Amino acid sequence: MTFNEAKERTLSALTAFPDEKDVPKVQSIEDFEICVGRLSKKSPDTAAKLEFEIIDGEKRMRDVFSKPWEVAYLKFRNSDGTLRPVLVKFAPLIDEDAENEEDDE
Numbered sequence: 312m313t314f315n316e317a318k319e320r321t322l323s324a325l326t327a328f329p330d331e332k333d334v335p336k337v338q339s340i341e342d343f344e345i346c347v348g349r350l351s352k353k354s355p356d357t358a359a360k361l362e363f364e365i366i367d368g369e370k371r372m373r374d375v376f377s378k379p380w381e382v383a384y385l386k387f388r389n390s391d392g393t394l395r396p397v398l399v400k401f402a403p404l405i406d407e408d409a410e411n412e413e414d415d416e
Contacts (some may be wrong), residue, residue: 312371312372313368313369313370313371313372314345314366314367314368314369314370314371314372315316315328315340315368315369317345317372317383318343318345318368319340321340321345321385322337322339322340324338325343326338333400335387335395337387338387341388342388343385343386343387343388344365344366344385344386344388344394345365345366345368345383345384345385346363346364346365346383346384346385346386346397347363347364347366347376347381347382347383347384348361348362348363348364348373348382348384349361349362349363349364350362361384363384363386363397365386365394366383375398384397384399385397405413
C-alpha cells in the first residue's frame, strides 16, 4: 500500500465521525499529510527529540517502515494551507479509576 492509498483510507475514517471534537475537520486528502516520527540526534547541549517527516505519497509503506510497530502521524492543514504541529494524546496504560479503587482498600 502506498501512502496515497493510506491517505484515502484515513480520509474515510476521519469523515466517518463528523462530531469528533479532538480531530480537525477534513474534506479531502489535501487537508492533511502523513508523517513518520524520527528521533533527532542528541547533542551535548540538547536532548533527542521527535521530528516529523512528511512522506511522499507514492512511497510504499513497507519501504518506509522497517518495523511493524512503527507509527504514522497526521499533520493537519490550517485554513491558510500551513501545516499544524503534530499533537499526540496517548491513552493511559493503566486504568486510573481501578488503580484508585485498589488504593482505597
